[in-house]
Amino acid sequence: MNDRPLANKAQAIASEVRRRIVDREWRQGDRIPDEAELAVTFGVARATVNKALQMLADEGLLDRKRRAGTHVTVNPARRATLTIPIVREQIEQAGMTYSHRVIAQRRSPIPADIAARMELPEGAELIHLRTVHYGDGNPFQAEDRWINPVAAPGVDLIDFHRINPNEWLVRNFPWLRGDMVFSAENADARDARLLGTRQGTALLILQRTTWNDLGAITSVRLAFHPGYCLIASP
Amino acid sequence: MNDRPLANKAQAIASEVRRRIVDREWRQGDRIPDEAELAVTFGVARATVNKALQMLADEGLLDRKRRAGTHVTVNPARRATLTIPIVREQIEQAGMTYSHRVIAQRRSPIPADIAARMELPEGAELIHLRTVHYGDGNPFQAEDRWINPVAAPGVDLIDFHRINPNEWLVRNFPWLRGDMVFSAENADARDARLLGTRQGTALLILQRTTWNDLGAITSVRLAFHPGYCLIASP
DNA sequence: GATGTTTCTATGTCTAGGCTTAATGAAACT
DNA sequence: AGTTTCATTAAGCCTAGACATAGAAACATC
Numbered sequence: 190m191n192d193r194p195l196a197n198k199a200q201a202i203a204s205e206v207r208r209r210i211v212d213r214e215w216r217q218g219d220r221i222p223d224e225a226e227l228a229v230t231f232g233v234a235r236a237t238v239n240k241a242l243q244m245l246a247d248e249g250l251l252d253r254k255r256r257a258g259t260h261v262t263v264n265p266a267r268r269a270t271l272t273i274p275i276v277r278e279q280i281e282q283a284g285m286t287y288s289h290r291v292i293a294q295r296r297s298p299i300p301a302d303i304a305a306r307m308e309l310p311e312g313a314e315l316i317h318l319r320t321v322h323y324g325d326g327n328p329f330q331a332e333d334r335w336i337n338p339v340a341a342p343g344v345d346l347i348d349f350h351r352i353n354p355n356e357w358l359v360r361n362f363p364w365l366r367g368d369m370v371f372s373a374e375n376a377d378a379r380d381a382r383l384l385g386t387r388q389g390t391a392l393l394i395l396q397r398t399t400w401n402d403l404g405a406i407t408s409v410r411l412a413f414h415p416g417y418c419l420i421a422s423p
Numbered sequence: 424m425n426d427r428p429l430a431n432k433a434q435a436i437a438s439e440v441r442r443r444i445v446d447r448e449w450r451q452g453d454r455i456p457d458e459a460e461l462a463v464t465f466g467v468a469r470a471t472v473n474k475a476l477q478m479l480a481d482e483g484l485l486d487r488k489r490r491a492g493t494h495v496t497v498n499p500a501r502r503a504t505l506t507i508p509i510v511r512e513q514i515e516q517a518g519m520t521y522s523h524r525v526i527a528q529r530r531s532p533i534p535a536d537i538a539a540r541m542e543l544p545e546g547a548e549l550i551h552l553r554t555v556h557y558g559d560g561n562p563f564q565a566e567d568r569w570i571n572p573v574a575a576p577g578v579d580l581i582d583f584h585r586i587n588p589n590e591w592l593v594r595n596f597p598w599l600r601g602d603m604v605f606s607a608e609n610a611d612a613r614d615a616r617l618l619g620t621r622q623g624t625a626l627l628i629l630q631r632t633t634w635n636d637l638g639a640i641t642s643v644r645l646a647f648h649p650g651y652c653l654i655a656s657p
Numbered sequence: 658g659a660t661g662t663t664t665c666t667a668t669g670t671c672t673a674g675g676c677t678t679a680a681t682g683a684a685a686c687t
Numbered sequence: 688a689g690t691t692t693c694a695t696t697a698a699g700c701c702t703a704g705a706c707a708t709a710g711a712a713a714c715a716t717c
Contacts, residue, residue, distance in 0.1 A: 197700060211597050211635050223667055234702045239668075250597065255668045255709040264593060266506050269603050271655065273501040359498060363445050363484065369503050372652035373607035373625040391607040391625035401445050418606035421505065431670060457697055468672045473698080489698045490680040 198233050202241035205231075210250060210261055220258045221251075271421035273369075273395070275356060276322045276330055285324035289353045292319040292383070303335055306368070306398050307405035313337075316344055318354050321383050331383040331412040340403040355409075362406050364399035371395055371419070380412050390415045432467050436475035439465075444484060444495055454492045455485075505655035507603075507629070509590060510556045510564055519558035523587045526553040526617070537569055540602070540632050541639035547571075550578055552588050555617050565617040565646040574637040589643075596640050598633035605629055605653070614646050624649045 209215045221227075224242065228235040242259055245251045249268050253259045280287040297317050304311040316336040322329050334354055338344050341362050349357070372394045374380075381388040392415060398408040443449045455461075458476065462469040476493055479485045483502045487493045514521040531551050538545040550570040556563050568588055572578050575596050583591070606628045608614075615622040626649060632642040 199700080207599065208636075211599055217594055217597070225667080234704095235668095236670095236703085237701065239670090240700095242668090253668065254711095256666055256711055257709090258667060261597075264509060264512075264590075265597065266508055267593075267601070268504055268506050269601075270502055270504045271603075273503065275498060278498075356498075359501075360451055363451070363495075363499065365441065365445055367501075367503075367656075369655040370652050371605060371627065371655070372650070373627040373647075375609075375623070375625040389609070389623055391609040393605065393607040393627075402442075413607075415607075418604050421603040421605070422601075433670080459697080468674095470673085470700095471671065473700090474670095476698090487698065488680070489678060490696055492697060 198231075199237050199240040199244070202227070202231055202233070202238060203244045206241065206245060207250065215261050217261050218263050220260050223258055269421035271419060273397075275359065277353065277356065280322070280324040280329060283324065286326075288323045288326070290321050290323070291349050292321060294318050294349060299335060303408055306396075307335070307337065307408050308400075309337065309405060318349060319383075320349070320353060322353070327414075328384045329414050329417075331380060332409060333412075334407060334409040336407045337405050340401055340406040354407075358407055362401060364401050364406055367397065367399040369395065369397050374412070376412070376415075384412065384414055386415050393417055393419065395419075432465075433471050433474040433478070436461070436465055436467070436472060437478045440475065440479060441484065449495050451495050452497045454494050457492055503655035505653060507631075509593065511587065511590065514556070514558040514563060517558065520560075522557045522560070524555050524557070525583050526555060528552050528583060533569060537642055540630075541569070541571065541642050542634075543571065543639060552583060553617075554583070554587060556587070561648075562618045563648050563651075565614060566643060567646075568641060568643040570641045571639050574635055574640040588641075592641055596635060598635050598640055601631065601633040603629065603631050608646070610646070610649075618646065618648055620649050627651055627653065629653075 206215075206221070215221050222230070224235050224238045227238045227242075231238065242251060242253065246253050246259075249265045250262055251259050252262050274282075276289075277287045295317055296314055298312040299307070299309065299315050299317075301311050303315075304313065309315075316338060318332070318334045318336065320332040320334070322332065332355070336344050336354065336358070341358065343361075347357055373391050374394050376384065376386055376388055376390045376392050378388055380386075380392060381390065384392070393413045395411040395413070396409070397411070399406045440449075440455070449455050456464070458469050458472045461472045461476075465472065476485060476487065480487050480493075483499050484496055485493050486496050508516075511521045511523075529551055530548055532546045533541070533543065533549050533551075535545050537549075538547065543549075550572060552566070552568045552570065554566040554568070556566065566589070570578050570588065570592070575592065577595075581591055607625050608628050610618065610620055610622055610624045610626050612622055614620075614626060615624065618626070627647045629645040629647070630643070631645070633640045
């Protein structure tokens with residue numbers, strides 16, 4: 190389809206190999222020539238072939254094992270990367286004006302489910318925040334967040350009316366590890382009220398927890414406006 | 424936390440750099456020392472440092488530009504990779520017995536929305552399939568799929584009662600490009616009937632379209648059993 | 658036949674060095 | 688002041704060669 194030559198050799202080789210797989214010159218399960226051989230046929234160093242094949246292995250198109258060689262994956266488990274944009278940027282990119290409102294902010298003991306998610310003892314006192322994000326004044330996302338002041342020192346001093354909690358955290362506390370769970374839920378009374386919709390409407394829910402070396406930083410449940418969808422690319 | 428030395432140097436360097444970022448020795452927006460300098464301080468070749476920093480750039484933790492140097496990303500756009508498992512494997516991994524039922528299979532002209540999604544002319548004749556996947560006899564996923572016999576030759580000859588359409592396609596037609604969209608929908612009458620739930624229940628919906636060099640292969644809408652959730656990792 | 662041992666090989670990883678290229682700041686020129 | 692030119696520099700990418708190591712296959716032993 191689009192065969193413009195790629196700038197660098199590794200990518201050129203990767204896409205040639207990809208083509209051979211898609212065109213079924215190399216079938217699922219087949220063993221493909223080894224790095225040294227490909228290096229000769231493509232006229233490059235072995236390291237370059239290695240880089241290209243690694244890329245394809247990361248994509249899940251190839252299976253590589255020492256001594257056993259490189260095979261075309263039989264059942265490619267399809268992997269996709271999705272980018273969770275910062276709400277404000279997302280709204281502004283859509284040409285709308287961003288605003289947010291903090292509905293509630295208090296220190297309180299965490300319920301059991303959040304404790305489990307954050308790997309903290311039940312009843313630990315965290316900051317609990319409810320925020321709604323708007324685009325041109327219309328509700329777009331409802332956020333229910335717990336922040337751990339141990340892992341995010343200084344959180345008590347922040348005025349979240351000025352900067353939204355997500356942005357403050359993201360800018361100040363990079364994380365090492367994170368969970369992310371997508372699901373669908375029927376809007377309960379509160380979701381419906383905050384998002385300006387009817388109770389029972391299907392909402393896309395994203396539940397996320399992040400950790401750094403001091404423990405769980407934050408756990409948040411994001412409820413998106415009905416109709417919102419999340420796009421992933423391979 | 425867990426400081427066991429990593430087997431290879433590139434990864435060891437990557438995690439040391441990651442640590443410095445998380446511990447805020449290198450703050451968001453800071454420029455970090457250049458590859459040559461790090462190569463000296465870590466006592467490795469520049470290529471090794473390059474590999475490590477590339478990994479972190481792929482993770483979205485670093486921004487790298489020629490001449491400008493390497494900076495700690497200011498607003499790390501959160502990237503997550505999710506693996507869409509093959510339904511059967513997923514069900515079997517949960518210790519249940521997999522089965523599927525083809526509800527309908529016919530050749531018919533595609534409606535406008537599918538045509539747009541697949542970049543095909545409206546009214547083109549494709550194979551239309553409805554399938555339900557079961558775990559221990561309970562409905563787990565409802566699938567509504569269109570297959571393009573031009574991009575997937577041989578599809579007319581397949582008996583999808585024996586092998587499910589997804590597995591057949593995945594095993595026979597690797598793709599070059601794909602779309603993936605997640606959303607939430609209230610179950611309509613058909614969804615409710617197929618998944619054995621009540622109309623209006625929130626369902627997680629995954630809409631996926633794939634292409635090879637002959638055009639769109641297939642476009643599918645998967646409706647998951649209520650309560651199903653999708654887990655992504657960074 | 659089942660189980661350990663050895664050999665061999667394709668990939669994994671690294672090094673030292675070279676060339677390429679894009680961004681940038683400064684100098685030269687409107 | 689604004690614009691163009693240009694050298695500089697840090698990352699991008701490649702190479703040739705080396706050693707390490709998993710693991711398949713052949714072999715030997717029980």
